[in-house]
Amino acid sequence: MIFGIQIIGVLFSVIMIYFTFLFYKRANYEKTGLVFWFLVWTGFAILIMFPQIAYGIMGVLAIERTADFMYASGMLVFSVILFYLFNITKQTQKKVEMLVRKTAIRDALTEEKEKKRKKRKK
Numbered sequence: 001m002i003f004g005i006q007i008i009g010v011l012f013s014v015i016m017i018y019f020t021f022l023f024y025k026r027a028n029y030e031k032t033g034l035v036f037w038f039l040v041w042t043g044f045a046i047l048i049m050f051p052q053i054a055y056g057i058m059g060v061l062a063i064e065r066t067a068d069f070m071y072a073s074g075m076l077v078f079s080v081i082l083f084y085l086f087n088i089t090k091q092t093q094k095k096v097e098m099l100v101r102k103t104a105i106r107d108a109l110t111e112e113k114e115k116k117r118k119k120r121k122k
Contacts, residue, residue, distance in 0.1 A: 009049075012044075017041045
């Protein structure tokens with residue numbers, strides 16, 4: 001028997017799969033991103049529709065309720081994604097700093113050359 005929360009969860013998954021495909025078509029991310037998010041949303045829908053799939057893992061982890069398992073799993077996935085985004089942000093920050101430094105040095109050298117040319121012309 002499917003409950004209301006399961007219907008909402010499946011609808012959410014379908015909508016998120018649609019948005020994932022839409023963002024892929026707009027070239028916001030590559031095929032690896034499409035496959036990753038498609039698997040995440042499909043896995044979420046399957047676990048919502050058939051919570052008994054998770055019972056084996058829940059038994060090993062001593063989790064009694066399926067909702068608790070979903071919350072814990074969600075927090076783990078969220079933490080991994082957050083950690084990945086943090087690393088990507090740091091890499092981007094370093095690249096921007098390097099570009100700014102190179103641009104500042106280039107501009108400073110250009111200004112210095114201009115000043116020397118103006119002094120020579122006088």
